[in-house]
Amino acid sequence: MLKREKPKERFGYDPQKVLRKLEELGKEILEEVRQGKNPYLDIPTRGLNNVYFDEVKRVIRMGDKLSRRYFLNVAHARKFMQTLLIAAYVKRLVSEGKHASLREAYYANKHTIPGTKENTFEDQSESDPVIEDLERMLGVLREEMHLTADRRGYVYGDITIRDGEDEFNTSKLGMGGWAVPGTVEHIQFVDINVDYALVVETAAMADRLIEEKFPKKERALIIATQGQASRGVRRLIHRLHYEEGLPIIVFTDGDPYGWYIYSTIKQGSINLAYLSEKLATPEAKFVGMTMDDIKKYGLENVTEKLKGIPPNKKGGPTGDYKRIIEEMNYPWFQTKEWQRQLKLALEWGVRIEQQALANKSLEFVAKKYLPEKIANEELLP
Amino acid sequence: MAKAKELFKEFKIQSVSEFFRRNAAMLGYTGKIRSLTTVVHEAVTNSLDACEEAGILPYVRVEIEELGREHYKIIVEDNGPGIPEKFITHVFGKMLAGTKAHRNIQSRGQQGIGISGAVMFAQITSGKATRVITSTGGDEIIEAWVKIDVEKNEGKIVKKLKHPNPTGWRGTRIELEVKNVKYVRSKQGVFWYLKLTAIANPHAHIELIEPDGKLIVFPRSSEEIPKPPVEMKPHPKGVMTDDVYRMAKKTRKNTVKRFLISEFSRISGKKIDELIKYIAAIRLINSEEDKRIKDELSERLAKGEVDLILRSYGRRAKKIIKEVQKLMEKPPEKLSWHEAEEIVEAFKYMKFLAPPTHGLRPIGEENIVKGLTGILKPEFVTAVTRPPKVYRGGIPFQVEVGLAYGGELESSFNLLRYANRVPLLFDAGACVTTMAARSVDWKRYKVEDLDRAPLTLLINVISVHVPYTSTGKQSIANEDEIYDEIRLAIMEAARRLQTYLSGKHRRLYQVRRKKTLQKYVPEIARALSILTGEPEEKIKEYFISLIEKKFETVEEALEQPVEAEADVEA
Ligand SMILES: Nc1ncnc2c1ncn2[C@@H]1O[C@H](COP(=O)(O)OP(=O)(O)O)[C@@H](O)[C@H]1O
Ligand SMILES: [Mg+2]
Numbered sequence: 001m002l003k004r005e006k007p008k009e010r011f012g013y014d015p016q017k018v019l020r021k022l023e024e025l026g027k028e029i030l031e032e033v034r035q036g037k038n039p040y041l042d043i044p045t046r047g048l049n050n051v052y053f054d055e056v057k058r059v060i061r062m063g064d065k066l067s068r069r070y071f072l073n074v075a076h077a078r079k080f081m082q083t084l085l086i087a088a089y090v091k092r093l094v095s096e097g098k099h100a101s102l103r104e105a106y107y108a109n110k111h112t113i114p115g116t117k118e119n120t121f122e123d124q125s126e127s128d129p130v131i132e133d134l135e136r137m138l139g140v141l142r143e144e145m146h147l148t149a150d151r152r153g154y155v156y157g158d159i160t161i162r163d164g165e166d167e168f169n170t171s172k173l174g175m176g177g178w179a180v181p182g183t184v185e186h187i188q189f190v191d192i193n194v195d196y197a198l199v200v201e202t203a204a205m206a207d208r209l210i211e212e213k214f215p216k217k218e219r220a221l222i223i224a225t226q227g228q229a230s231r232g233v234r235r236l237i238h239r240l241h242y243e244e245g246l247p248i249i250v251f252t253d254g255d256p257y258g259w260y261i262y263s264t265i266k267q268g269s270i271n272l273a274y275l276s277e278k279l280a281t282p283e284a285k286f287v288g289m290t291m292d293d294i295k296k297y298g299l300e301n302v303t304e305k306l307k308g309i310p311p312n313k314k315g316g317p318t319g320d321y322k323r324i325i326e327e328m329n330y331p332w333f334q335t336k337e338w339q340r341q342l343k344l345a346l347e348w349g350v351r352i353e354q355q356a357l358a359n360k361s362l363e364f365v366a367k368k369y370l371p372e373k374i375a376n377e378e379l380l381p
Numbered sequence: 382m383a384k385a386k387e388l389f390k391e392f393k394i395q396s397v398s399e400f401f402r403r404n405a406a407m408l409g410y411t412g413k414i415r416s417l418t419t420v421v422h423e424a425v426t427n428s429l430d431a432c433e434e435a436g437i438l439p440y441v442r443v444e445i446e447e448l449g450r451e452h453y454k455i456i457v458e459d460n461g462p463g464i465p466e467k468f469i470t471h472v473f474g475k476m477l478a479g480t481k482a483h484r485n486i487q488s489r490g491q492q493g494i495g496i497s498g499a500v501m502f503a504q505i506t507s508g509k510a511t512r513v514i515t516s517t518g519g520d521e522i523i524e525a526w527v528k529i530d531v532e533k534n535e536g537k538i539v540k541k542l543k544h545p546n547p548t549g550w551r552g553t554r555i556e557l558e559v560k561n562v563k564y565v566r567s568k569q570g571v572f573w574y575l576k577l578t579a580i581a582n583p584h585a586h587i588e589l590i591e592p593d594g595k596l597i598v599f600p601r602s603s604e605e606i607p608k609p610p611v612e613m614k615p616h617p618k619g620v621m622t623d624d625v626y627r628m629a630k631k632t633r634k635n636t637v638k639r640f641l642i643s644e645f646s647r648i649s650g651k652k653i654d655e656l657i658k659y660i661a662a663i664r665l666i667n668s669e670e671d672k673r674i675k676d677e678l679s680e681r682l683a684k685g686e687v688d689l690i691l692r693s694y695g696r697r698a699k700k701i702i703k704e705v706q707k708l709m710e711k712p713p714e715k716l717s718w719h720e721a722e723e724i725v726e727a728f729k730y731m732k733f734l735a736p737p738t739h740g741l742r743p744i745g746e747e748n749i750v751k752g753l754t755g756i757l758k759p760e761f762v763t764a765v766t767r768p769p770k771v772y773r774g775g776i777p778f779q780v781e782v783g784l785a786y787g788g789e790l791e792s793s794f795n796l797l798r799y800a801n802r803v804p805l806l807f808d809a810g811a812c813v814t815t816m817a818a819r820s821v822d823w824k825r826y827k828v829e830d831l832d833r834a835p836l837t838l839l840i841n842v843i844s845v846h847v848p849y850t851s852t853g854k855q856s857i858a859n860e861d862e863i864y865d866e867i868r869l870a871i872m873e874a875a876r877r878l879q880t881y882l883s884g885k886h887r888r889l890y891q892v893r894r895k896k897t898l899q900k901y902v903p904e905i906a907r908a909l910s911i912l913t914g915e916p917e918e919k920i921k922e923y924f925i926s927l928i929e930k931k932f933e934t935v936e937e938a939l940e941q942p943v944e945a946e947a948d949v950e951a
Binding site: 030033071072078080085092115120 | 931
């Protein structure tokens with residue numbers, strides 16, 4: 001049976017740390033300039049050629065390539081200015097205990113540079129990357145800088161959370177559960193009365209499980225990601241696992257998108273490789289949907305065709321096929337079980353949704369499918 | 382801010398209104414265009430001077446209303462310190478009544494004939510009183526109509542009103558009605574005059590409303606108020622008999638000796654002993670009948686053989702020296718014209734340290750660049766302010782030159798002449814600035830045809846005593862030292878133009894790069910100030926000097942054409 005394990009990390013949110021790092025950054029630059037040196041910012045390079053898969057920790061990690069952004073270089077100066085603008089903004093946010101969305105951060109820092117027709121930021125697509133740069137440079141999460149990601153996802157189950165002055169049990173907030181905020185850094189877990197967390201891709205499936213009283217009966221915490229897991233949700237999963245010892249089980253559609261969701265929860269993403277250590281949960285396991293489920297539960301007539309051209313056809317592979325082939329190459333999917341699932345998907349050319357299980361009966365997923373698979377530990381790594 | 386009252390302490394009165402009636406022409410009131418410009422000049426220079434002394438960033442508005450044929454109303458309004466009520470009649474009614482008139486100071490209005498001259502001109506041509514509205518920012522605004530009583534050399538307030546001043550308005554507005562003048566947009570007219578004034582005073586915001594209602598704004602391009610010039614004691618080599626005589630009459634010192642020591646620069650007690658010997662020698666030489674002997678002795682005196690000459694006269698010399706010593710001990714107001722003459726003559730033979738120059742206030746290279754850039758919008762601009770020099774052995778002066786090229790300039794050569802920042806619009810041909818500018822071999826500096834080049838040259842000559850060619854004060858006399866300084870300054874500026882022209886594109890590129898960096902400095906400084914708590918201004922300075930350093934040499938900057946973010950391994 002799945003049970004809570006010993007915690008491996010401690011609650012570690014410390015706004016002073018962020019402030020100190022920002023101040024240090026400012027002081028270093030000032031010192032350079034004071035000495036008549038060309039000041040620069042060292043920013044770990046983003047993109048595929050600077051990420052690698054850490055076989056030991058089993059997460060996607062950022063390499064050590066750096067871009068050096070010099071003030072005295074005309075091509076860098078604007079970014080240099082933007083980075084410092086955001087850094088100063090973050091300092092104010094954190095020291096005032098306020099939070100802002102990425103959009104707000106954009107608007108707060110956008111203005112016309114005196115004496116020119118140029119704006120400090122022309123578009124949010126300019127400010128977002130600068131925020132990511134700061135995260136990479138300082139090694140702190142955007143959330144720790146009080147910049148909130150989009151909020152998506154909710155939680156339902158017998159756990160008690162403290163959010164500032166509020167304390168509540170997420171199974172007592174109605175069927176909708178507790179909406180995960182953009183930032184979960186400051187959230188504290190007061191009481192945990194569940195044995196594991198079940199991460200569910202679709203809201204429809206999460207709602208079904210809640211209605212069937214699955215969380216109570218199975219002592220499970222439902223975490224609905226509503227598609228790709230937001231940073232807040234991923235961070236929450238990470239913290240629940242490492243700080244509270246909760247095993248993590250992921251339940252998605254049986255298709256390349258669902259598996260990708262699993263893969264980012266587990267290993268981190270290429271975009272956010274620098275944050276893998278804080279966002280990824282390599283110990284997460286996968287319950288379904290798998291290709292094997294189709295055979296085992298007789299769901300053949302509720303599958304759907306994969307989109308795109310298969311690899312053996314002219315012009316292929318495209319669409320879903322292409323995604324699956326890419327995923328087959330992921331280092332963390334280099335296990336017998338996963339290779340088998342992915343190969344079957346390619347062979348059969350089908351996908352299977354979570355909600356296809358309703359074909360059996362509404363309760364089937366809550367009463368039979370999940371409890372059985374989890375109890376028998378029929379889980380993919 | 383210097384209080385208006387303090388400025389007025391130095392008020393002195395001279396009696397010459399009659400003189401004006403007869404000499405209007407000499408004072409700038411000749412010709413229909415020039416007379417109008419002169420009226421505006423008197424009012425505007427006063428506004429700028431007053432603001433400068435009071436430490437106010439000037440805002441001057443000039444309005445020319447056409448009332449009829451060759452009949453105008455001229456309105457000049459400023460945000461200066463205002464004029465205290467009891468001085469109104471003095472300021473506007475008495476000739477040579479200025480606060481600056483008797484101070485040895487570099488000033489725009491140099492002889493104090495100033496604004497009362499304009500009042501007089503209005504009175505003579507239109508018969509109308511000048512309307513003055515002024516407030517020192519206190520509770521009331523004074524509105525007064527001023528006329529001049531020509532016989533008594535006295536201002537008369539024809540009508541006076543007091544208004545409450547709820548908004549605390551401060552400044553002076555004068556309205557003069559004049560006839561026999563003409564508003565034309567020529568290079569002798571008001572428009573051109575104000576344009577040149579704006580260039581030389583980038584700290585001033587100047588507006589002009591032309592008779593047809595068109596508003597022209599010469600915006601401020603510098604926030605820095607020039608330091609007011611300081612008074613400098615005259616140098617013995619820079620004075621004439623009249624100066625010594627006049628100064629002796631009004632000094633508070635009780636002996637001629639003390640008067641000379643305290644009111645002139647470079648005269649010490651020891652110099653007085655020397656002066657006594659020289660005056661004695663001059664008296665002895667003048668007593669000689671034979672012209673040949675006289676000349677020979679004078680020549681020897683000029684070589685400094687004063688002791689030898691005196692010795693050759695024996696006891697007679699001793700007696701004369703005693704007399705001169707006595708002269709030095711008498712009260713200065715008893716100094717006769719002839720004695721003043723002797724003193725000045727002796728000064729000519731003597732050697733003195735060069736005069737102090739600290740009182741001169743150039744526009745400054747940076748401000749000339751700002752002024753030329755702000756008003757003319759050239760593509761290239763540079764300025765040279767030469768160190769102060771001395772002419773006629775005792776009069777300090779300083780030359781500055783600004784050069785603007787290309788951009789929005791028309792393809793013709795323009796010479797903007799200034800004396801103590803005041804534009805000179807007339808008699809260009811006789812002016813040392815014109816001669817010096819023309820004497821330069823422009824071809825050597827890549828300017829093939831000066832008259833068709835998009836080139837504007839600004840020349841400002843500043844001095845406590847600018848040597849004008851005439852009382853009209855519109856052209857500067859050809860003093861060797863001044864001529865040489867102007868040439869040196871022009872050649873330096875022209876060399877920079879040449880460098881620019883030969884590497885025009887390369888330079889342009891550099892300038893653009895520099896600007897790109899500079900524009901981010903305020904943003905960066907603010908952010909770093911928030912991050913570190915250091916003052917923004919200081920951070921700004923660091924960055925500005927960093928940029929300056931980088932662009933010091935073009936070559937160095939060109940060595941780093943790498944524009945992409947450099948990848949480095951950590
Ligand atoms: N607009 C003004 N604001 C303040 N004071 C003024 C103004 N115009 C004139 N004055 C005062 O009146 C004096 C006389 O001016 P003016 O006759 O032009 O002689 P000058 O300018 O040579 O001193 C000035 O020195 C100044 O003290
Ligand atoms: Mg004047």
